[in-house]
Amino acid sequence: MSTATETPDRADGAAPAAPAPPGRSRRLLHRWPAAVLLVLVVAPYSALPVPGLLDGPLGSAGSLQLIATCLLFGALATGYDLLLGRTGLLSFGHALYFAAGSYATNVFLLEAGLPFAAAALLGLCFGIALALVLGSVSLRVTGIGFSMVTLAFAQAGSILVSRDPGGVTGGEEGRAAPADLLPSWLVGIDNTANLYWIALAYLVLTLGVVHWAVRSPTGRVWEGIKENERRVEVLGLKPYGFKLTAFVLAGALAALGGIVHLLLTGGSTPQTTTSDFTLSLLVMVVLGGSGTRWGPMAGGILYTWADHRLGDLAGSGAVAGLPAVLRVPLSQPLFLLGVLFVAVVHLLPGGLARLPSRLAALRRSRPAEEIPPRKENGNP
Numbered sequence: 001m002s003t004a005t006e007t008p009d010r011a012d013g014a015a016p017a018a019p020a021p022p023g024r025s026r027r028l029l030h031r032w033p034a035a036v037l038l039v040l041v042v043a044p045y046s047a048l049p050v051p052g053l054l055d056g057p058l059g060s061a062g063s064l065q066l067i068a069t070c071l072l073f074g075a076l077a078t079g080y081d082l083l084l085g086r087t088g089l090l091s092f093g094h095a096l097y098f099a100a101g102s103y104a105t106n107v108f109l110l111e112a113g114l115p116f117a118a119a120a121l122l123g124l125c126f127g128i129a130l131a132l133v134l135g136s137v138s139l140r141v142t143g144i145g146f147s148m149v150t151l152a153f154a155q156a157g158s159i160l161v162s163r164d165p166g167g168v169t170g171g172e173e174g175r176a177a178p179a180d181l182l183p184s185w186l187v188g189i190d191n192t193a194n195l196y197w198i199a200l201a202y203l204v205l206t207l208g209v210v211h212w213a214v215r216s217p218t219g220r221v222w223e224g225i226k227e228n229e230r231r232v233e234v235l236g237l238k239p240y241g242f243k244l245t246a247f248v249l250a251g252a253l254a255a256l257g258g259i260v261h262l263l264l265t266g267g268s269t270p271q272t273t274t275s276d277f278t279l280s281l282l283v284m285v286v287l288g289g290s291g292t293r294w295g296p297m298a299g300g301i302l303y304t305w306a307d308h309r310l311g312d313l314a315g316s317g318a319v320a321g322l323p324a325v326l327r328v329p330l331s332q333p334l335f336l337l338g339v340l341f342v343a344v345v346h347l348l349p350g351g352l353a354r355l356p357s358r359l360a361a362l363r364r365s366r367p368a369e370e371i372p373p374r375k376e377n378g379n380p
Helices: 022-030 032-045 061-084 095-110 116-138 144-163 189-215 217-227 229-234 239-265 275-288 295-314 324-330 333-347 352-365
Strands: none
Touching: 032 061, 032 189, 061 189, 061 239, 061 275, 061 295, 095 116, 095 144, 095 239, 095 275, 116 144, 116 239, 144 275, 189 217, 189 239, 217 229, 217 239, 229 239, 275 295, 275 333, 275 352, 295 333, 295 352
């Protein structure tokens, strides 16, 4: 007696189609980041119009500037999630290190007359040193105490910048970057594509560093600290050193982002030193999904795009023609952002990163469709 199972003939006499290998679709799904990266790399060469999302063609200077800003803040939110989502540290002073990279680089350019490469390197080192010093103090306390200490340092930094000591920060007006000291390929509208590629490179670098750090032995300790810090201590490990590592690494990525922001905006602005800036990062992370690989990046990109586009909508003629009961709230971009945030948090617990799994769960929960009985050979 044969143990092989015979395949029943189909009614039309054709052999049944072989099912697709289950691993092929999964491999293709895992390759989507490479496909998206390829599209982003060649975007400056495209004249494709994207109505509703961008004002002009994809490769226009204005569109590239907006996309570059979105990529920058997507990377910045990913770095901030090293503290919030990976280690469980709620910092209200992360903007300080972003501003430190921008202002320090600008000061080295203007005051010392250094070339951009040297000024950027020194600005990055200054941001790392500042994160090391302030982190070593802030991490002496835990919980809400840590959050309040970081907030105090951020407020002190914001006041220092606004007071303009020695005329090096520009006060409330900020300070423009000297175009004559920057490389020529980074100055002017014609070179917007170069700035765009720098922002894209910063995003790729941040994603790579965060992914490597999270998968390292240190990253596993961060996960343990987030779940139960006391248990990590019982295992003989000292959480302080691991938390300081996460703090300094996140601060270094933020300082590097500040340098990229200096190039994109052409100067250093005091708005980047405020606690509101850090709160925006917190909203980005929660919006995208804290503790996930792609969530903070998606939240940062969506929030930044909405911040720019909803501002245009609030000042449009369509909103101006509405009755006052609708015109007043809709003319406030922050109100529109708040509604968007509440809607996402309410409808998508866990952020945008949970959307694919929720859609898959909905598909699995649907009742299976009735399958018509198979026709036997020779029988209707």
